[in-house]
Every structure is written in C-alpha cells, then in structure tokens.
Amino acid sequence: xxxLERLVEYMACNLVDDPEAVKxxxxxxxxxxxxxxxxxxxxxxxxxxxxxxxARSMRTLLNTAASRRGMRxxxxxxx
Amino acid sequence: MHSVEIQAxxxxxxxxxxxxQLGRPEDEVDVEVLVDADPANDGEALVRVTAKGxxxxxxxxxxxxxxxxxxxxxxxxxxxxNVVTELLDAMxxxxxxxxxxxxxxxxxxxxxxxxxFIDVNGRDLGMLIGRRGENLAQFQYMVNLLVNKQLEIWTxxxxxxxxxxxxxxxxxxxxxxxxAQQVARNHKPVPLEPxxxxxxxxxHMALRNDDSVVxxxxxxxGNRRVTIQPNRNS
Numbered sequence: 001x002x003x004l005e006r007l008v009e010y011m012a013c014n015l016v017d018d019p020e021a022v023k024x025x026x027x028x029x030x031x032x033x034x035x036x037x038x039x040x041x042x043x044x045x046x047x048x049x050x051x052x053x054x055a056r057s058m059r060t061l062l063n064t065a066a067s068r069r070g071m072r073x074x075x076x077x078x079x
Numbered sequence: 080m081h082s083v084e085i086q087a088x089x090x091x092x093x094x095x096x097x098x099x100q101l102g103r104p105e106d107e108v109d110v111e112v113l114v115d116a117d118p119a120n121d122g123e124a125l126v127r128v129t130a131k132g133x134x135x136x137x138x139x140x141x142x143x144x145x146x147x148x149x150x151x152x153x154x155x156x157x158x159x160x161n162v163v164t165e166l167l168d169a170m171x172x173x174x175x176x177x178x179x180x181x182x183x184x185x186x187x188x189x190x191x192x193x194x195x196f197i198d199v200n201g202r203d204l205g206m207l208i209g210r211r212g213e214n215l216a217q218f219q220y221m222v223n224l225l226v227n228k229q230l231e232i233w234t235x236x237x238x239x240x241x242x243x244x245x246x247x248x249x250x251x252x253x254x255x256x257x258x259a260q261q262v263a264r265n266h267k268p269v270p271l272e273p274x275x276x277x278x279x280x281x282x283h284m285a286l287r288n289d290d291s292v293v294x295x296x297x298x299x300x301g302n303r304r305v306t307i308q309p310n311r312n313s
Contacts, residue, residue: 007169014225054224060217064206065170 001026001033004073007065008035011058016043033071035062038078047077082129085177086160089116090124096175097128100198107131150180151193151234159195159236162225166218167199167207174201182245184252185284194235197222198242208243215240216275248281255285255294258307263291268308273298279305 005024013019016039023038039047048055059075066073083100087093090112098105107130114125150156156178164176179198181187187194199207208215219238226236239245251274258269271282282305283294293310296303 003169003171010165010169011221011225014228053220057217057221057224060209060214061166061170061221064209064214064218068171068206 001071003069004033004035004062004066004071008037008058008062008075011061012037012039012047015046015054016040017046018043031072033066033073034076035073036076036078041079044077044079081180082127083177083179084113084125084127084156085175086114086123086125086164087175088123090126093124093126094128096177096200097126100177100179101128101130103130148187148189148191148193150178151195155193155230155234156195158229159197159222159226159234162222162229163197163199163236163238166222166225170207172201172204172207174199174204182239183248185248185281192233192235194237195226197236197238199238199240201241204240208240212243212247215243247278251278251281252285255282255307256289259286259289259292262307262309266309268306270306271304273302273304276303279303282307 005026009022009024012022012024016022018040021040021043023036025036027034027036037047046054047058049057055075055077062073062075081101083097085093085097085100087096094105094110097110098108101108109129109131111127111129112124113127114123116124160176160178167174167176177198179196181194181196182198183196206214207218209217215238219236222236222238227233237244254271258271262269274282279296283296286292286294286307291310293308295306295308297306298304
C-alpha cells in the first residue's frame with residue numbers, strides 16, 4: 001500500500017510546479033486500496049489534464065502496479 | 080543497429096545484454112565503460128557497445144540517401160532513461176532500460192520533434208503492455224509528460240516493452256501489403272480496424288510507394304481507421 005502511495009506521489013510531484021504541496025494518503029474500502037491525492041487548486045490541471053487524460057494515465061499505471069502485487073486500487077483526486 | 084547503451088548490475092552483465100541486443104560476438108564490437116558498477120551510483124554499470132567499423136562513421140560528402148534525424152544528445156537520452164527506470168521501479172517492475180537507435184522501419188523525419196527510443200526488457204512485463212498495448216500507451220504518455228517537464232525542447236519518447244511495438248509494426252506492414260493486393264485485384268476499398276494514430280501512420284507509410292492503392296483515414300477520435308482504396312489514377 002505504501003508502495004502504491006509512493007507511485008502516485010512520484011507522478012504527482014513530478015507533474016506539478018510545487019511538489020511540497022502535494023499530499024498523498026490511502027485508505028481501504030473492502031479489498032480495494034483508495035489512494036487520495038490532493039494538490040493546490042491552481043495545479044489541478046497538471047494532474048488531471050485535458051479531458052482527464054493525465055488522470056487517466058495515472059489511474060492506468062496505478063492499476064497496473066496494484067495488479068502486479070495482487071491488489072486492487074483506485075485513485076481519488078480531491079478537489 | 081550499430082550501437083547500444085546498457086545499464087545493468089555489472090559491466091559483464093551490461094556487455095552480455097548489449098551483445099545479445101546487437102546480435103554480434105564480443106570480438107566484433109568496441110566496449111566503452113561509461114559508468115563502472117560503483118556503489119555510489121546504486122551499483123549500476125553503464126556501457127556503450129558499438130559494432131566495429133561503425134564508430135563515428137563520417138557521412139560521405141554529397142550523401143543523398145534517406146534523411147534521418149540524428150539521435151538526441153546523451154543528456155536527453157539519460158533523462159528519458161532515468162524517468163522510465165524510476166517510474167517502473169515505483170510500479171514494482173525490475174527491468175533493463177536502454178536507449179536505442181530508431182528500431183522502426185519508419186525514419187524520424189527532420190521536421191519531427193527529436194525522438195528518444197527506449198527499450199524495456201525484463202520478466203513478466205505482459206501487464207505493462209496490456210490488452211492491445213493500452214497500458215503501454217498510458218505508460219508512454221506519462222513518460223513523455225515527466226521527461227518534457229525536465230527539458231527545454233519538446234522531445235518525443237517512444238517506449239517499447241519486450242519488442243511489442245516492433246512486432247506490431249511488422250504485422251501491420253504485412254497486413255497492409257496483403258490488403259493492398261486484394262484491393263488492387265478487386266478494385267474495391269477495404270476499411271481496416273480502428274487503430275491509434277501511430278499504427279495508422281505505419282499503414283500509410285507501408286503503402287506510400289504502392290501506386291496501385293491510396294490510403295485514407297476517416298472517423299472520429301477513438302474510432303479512426305484507415306481505408307485502403309484502389310488508385311483510380313494508376
């Protein structure tokens with residue numbers, strides 16, 4: 001679970017201009033790990049992208065990393 | 080391909096992988112150790128292996144062969160390799176990552192953005208490719224964002240995993256040629272399956288010099304496909 005947090009943190013911190021302001025936490029919902037990502041409002045576009053394209057890419061990578069470890073995960077971007 | 084750079088746990092391991100990649104015996108190559116396996120560098124060695132007779136070969140004066148863009152500089156390639164390695168590591172994959180010469184049958188034209196080609200090899204990477212390469216496409220998209228965040232000039236990074244793109248390109252080229260023959264014979268257009276942009280481009284390029292057919296893309300994003308049509312002017 002910590003590893004999945006680290007993956008989301010790696011992506012988000014390298015996408016935004018102010019990595020210090022990135023927060024990543026996780027929780028469980030049944031068998032599923034939920035990763036909560038929050039970034040400053042003016043940097044939301046950098047983790048979501050046009051038509052959600054960046055968020056979609058982050059989710060695919062998160063799912064791949066989770067299934068590799070026999071887990072299921074989902075990404076929540078807090079606004 | 081005449082030259083590769085490979086990172087591995089030891090110089091011997093890196094050289095072995097490089098020879099495999101080049102398909103040449105050790106006495107036909109020159110080996111440069113760029114970084115020795117130093118614990119200060121996470122114990123990773125980096126070597127460049129070049130086929131003999133190909134090192135820094137000057138282009139003959141007045142050379143008018145196909146124009147192919149140069150490989151981006153080493154620093155750019157290193158940034159791309161680092162991003163791919165770090166991202167794969169964060170995802171839990173342990174792989175060899177290397178920058179290679181353009182492996183595609185299609186050249187990078189001089190008016191296209193500089194392009195780094197990255198090959199990823201390792202065990203159990205099927206999940207990284209995904210159904211119809213969808214996971215690989217998303218991985219490559221993320222790599223491009225992260226790499227370009229660090230670069231001044233917009234640079235394209237094309238990531239292949241276990242030769243997936245290379246195999247796909249080969250089968251697309253043979254499909255295109257087979258369908259083109261059929262179209263030329265029957266004088267009826269044939270639409271292909273919807274494909275992503277890079278794959279449509281392979282089809283267009285594969286038939287560029289075939290005068291018996293023309294190729295055209297149509298349809299909305301996500302459902303765009305190439306149709307191979309008889310060339311009425313031939």
